[in-house]
Amino acid sequence: MEPGDHLFRREAGRMVAALTRLFGVHNLDLAEDVVQDAFCRALEVWKLRGVPENPSAWLMATAKNRALDILRRERTARRYAPELGRLLESEWTLSPVVNEAFGAPAIRDDQLRMMFSCCHPQLPEVAQVALILHILCGFGVSEVAAAFLTRTAAMEKRVARGKKVLASSTRLFDLAEERELPRRLSAVQRALYLLFNEGYHGAHAQLAVRAELCREAMHLCDLLQEHPLSATPESYALAALMCLDAARLPARVDASGNLSSLYDQDRSLWDAALIAKGDELLDRSATGTRVSEYHIEAAIASVHARARTAESTHWDAIVGLYDTLLAIRPSPIVALNRAIAVAQLDGPARGLEEIAAIADRARLADYPFYFAALGELELRSGRRESAHEHFLSARSLARNPMERRFFQQRASACVA
Amino acid sequence: MSEFLYLYRGGDSSGTPEQMQKHMQKWVDWLKDLGTKGHLKDQGNPLEPTGKVVKGRKAISDGPFAEAKDMIGGYTLVEAKDIAQAADLSAGCPIFDTGGFVEVRPIMKM
Numbered sequence: 001m002e003p004g005d006h007l008f009r010r011e012a013g014r015m016v017a018a019l020t021r022l023f024g025v026h027n028l029d030l031a032e033d034v035v036q037d038a039f040c041r042a043l044e045v046w047k048l049r050g051v052p053e054n055p056s057a058w059l060m061a062t063a064k065n066r067a068l069d070i071l072r073r074e075r076t077a078r079r080y081a082p083e084l085g086r087l088l089e090s091e092w093t094l095s096p097v098v099n100e101a102f103g104a105p106a107i108r109d110d111q112l113r114m115m116f117s118c119c120h121p122q123l124p125e126v127a128q129v130a131l132i133l134h135i136l137c138g139f140g141v142s143e144v145a146a147a148f149l150t151r152t153a154a155m156e157k158r159v160a161r162g163k164k165v166l167a168s169s170t171r172l173f174d175l176a177e178e179r180e181l182p183r184r185l186s187a188v189q190r191a192l193y194l195l196f197n198e199g200y201h202g203a204h205a206q207l208a209v210r211a212e213l214c215r216e217a218m219h220l221c222d223l224l225q226e227h228p229l230s231a232t233p234e235s236y237a238l239a240a241l242m243c244l245d246a247a248r249l250p251a252r253v254d255a256s257g258n259l260s261s262l263y264d265q266d267r268s269l270w271d272a273a274l275i276a277k278g279d280e281l282l283d284r285s286a287t288g289t290r291v292s293e294y295h296i297e298a299a300i301a302s303v304h305a306r307a308r309t310a311e312s313t314h315w316d317a318i319v320g321l322y323d324t325l326l327a328i329r330p331s332p333i334v335a336l337n338r339a340i341a342v343a344q345l346d347g348p349a350r351g352l353e354e355i356a357a358i359a360d361r362a363r364l365a366d367y368p369f370y371f372a373a374l375g376e377l378e379l380r381s382g383r384r385e386s387a388h389e390h391f392l393s394a395r396s397l398a399r400n401p402m403e404r405r406f407f408q409q410r411a412s413a414c415v416a
Numbered sequence: 417m418s419e420f421l422y423l424y425r426g427g428d429s430s431g432t433p434e435q436m437q438k439h440m441q442k443w444v445d446w447l448k449d450l451g452t453k454g455h456l457k458d459q460g461n462p463l464e465p466t467g468k469v470v471k472g473r474k475a476i477s478d479g480p481f482a483e484a485k486d487m488i489g490g491y492t493l494v495e496a497k498d499i500a501q502a503a504d505l506s507a508g509c510p511i512f513d514t515g516g517f518v519e520v521r522p523i524m525k526m
Contacts, residue, residue, distance in 0.1 A: 008433035042463040043429055047510075141430025210516045282441030376499050 006212075008039055010229050012138030016064045018101050019111035022067055022088070024081040025117065026167045028135075038062040044255035064102045071098070111136060112223050112230065116173035119187040122165050128191045129198070130155060131162040136351070137216045147213060149203055175229045185230055185287055189238050189294070192217050192224075196242050200249075211249055218242045218351030236285035237294035245303035247271040259406040261312040275305045294327040315345040332363045340373055348380040368397035372407060379414055388414035418501040419457055421433055422492045422509070426485040427516020429504040442510035450494060460492035489516070495524075 019031035089091040118131040133139045145155035199213030224235040251269035256259045307313035322338035335358040344352020365372035375390035391411035398404035455513045479509040496502035
């Protein structure tokens with residue numbers, strides 16, 4: 001049979017989670033070695049004998065047997081997971097404990113605990129995201145570096161430091177026991193949000209890579225929803241936001257491979273099933289008293305999703321939502337997006353006023369879409385020359401060839 | 417048609433999970449292609465890297481049998497017109513991506 005796309009990568013995250021539960025987080029390296037061994041074996045056997053009926057079960061069984069070997073052989077030489085303690089020492093309890101750890105429900109919980117462990121407060125957000133991609137999504141360090149357009153050596157350092165922080169505790173974060181749960185959960189949500197955004201708005205030139213990051217973030221967000229303690233209204237709102245934004249991915253590039261703005265996209269290409277799922281999740285998120293930034297962003301995406309054309313969009317609703325978002329999480333980019341919505345509602349002159357009024361506008365100085373927004377509004381005001389200048393500024397800041405081409409086209413449109 | 421044995425020697429296929437899966441897929445595709453073209457007699461087997469070396473009744477030792485870079489990792493039985501064609505067919509083997517090589521040996525006829 002044909003293995004699913006990224007089967008190895010996905011199973012890497014599951015196996016590491018199960019193995020770390022048995023070995024303890026301080027033995028993360030050992031867990032990673034066992035995973036690598038399992039893949040080497042799979043590769044050797046499958047390449048000649050073909051892929052088995054249930055490749056995932058094959059890999060799990062291989063890792064499990066190897067884990068049993070190690071636990072038996074090095075029973076006294078190493079310290080394993082302290083919470084399992086004596087259970088690993090006796091042959092009577094060893095097998096049942098190991099079997100249980102490799103069962104689907106246990107693995108799911110351990111992936112979740114690993115995700116929470118990766119979002120350690122001692123680590124900066126970028127490192128948390130990198131660790132999640134590496135440990136839970138099975139990205140090699142070189143692949144994480146490539147996704148973030150970082151040098152591999154720098155990423156190696158970041159991941160190594162992250163692992164050291166992880167290994168400083170012996171057990172994984174326990175959702176049921178930690179008083180720190182609410183704070184850590186919000187760090188996890190933030191990390192998944194950043195991971196998704198790296199895919200959605202990131203600088204990587206290859207859309208395939210970016211779509212992959214979005215998919216990974218959505219997959220991990222599903223795990224949050226599957227555990228009662230992490231399935232909070234914010235988690236649902238985050239999942240809703242991801243679905244509603246991801247629904248537009250198929251239309252972001254047009255038939256000739258050029259970037260297409262929200263205003264020009266062929267909306268028939270939007271993924272109706274994802275929009276329906278996103279709206280349903282947004283409904284589920286509407287409980288409790290706290291309105292998070294994810295709620296607002298999801299609501300904005302939902303308004304866009306419901307509009308058949310850019311013109312018929314409820315821009316007044318969008319401006320109102322951006323007002324709320326600015327109050328929750330003030331940022332110049334949010335203010336810029338709000339100004340663009342104002343321009344849609346009240347005309348380009350009002351939009352330009354709003355942009356001029358952004359308090360920390362200086363922080364947008366290297367953001368290409370800031371100049372592109374100025375260009376669009378100047379163009380709509382009939383000031384072609386000024387618009388042209390702005391699009392050229394945007395082009396000089398473009399982060400990949402696709403963006404550069406897009407800004408070039410807009411610049412050319414000003415002088416045509 | 418004559419029969420030939422491919423002995424796969426050496427090669428280090430470790431990498432990131434994604435790289436390993438892609439490499440595995442290349443092998444599966446290559447063997448499938450050999451089969452479609454009617455050259456595959458027996459897809460063969462992978463071999464464990466450890467075992468025993470027996471030299472006389474009392475001289476039994478654990479490997480190694482060869483240096484890692486020459487170690488036989490598996491074999492496949494193919495059919496080809498002659499040794500030249502058998503060698504040609506092996507050129508598509510993904511083992512070359514990982515620094516290994518294929519030894520092509522004609523099976524002696526009765």
